[in-house]
Amino acid sequence: GIRQFIVGTGGHGTVTPGTPHPNSEVRAGGVYGVLKLTLEATSYSWAFVPIAGQTFTDTGTRACH
16 A cells, blocks of 8 residues: 655644554654655655654655555
8 A cells, every 4th residue: 555654743732642543553742853755766765853852763664666
């Protein structure tokens, strides 16, 4: 299927996620930062970069279909 990233980590406040939806992989609440996406010809990668003082991170690389 299609991979989907939902990142809402800036602005007024963050919300702690509720019940996970089927196929959810990573979830975190109360975290500020940015998601860096890198697109290549045959793959893509991501890295969540938290603001200073926070420790949550998530990274990965996958091949394109």
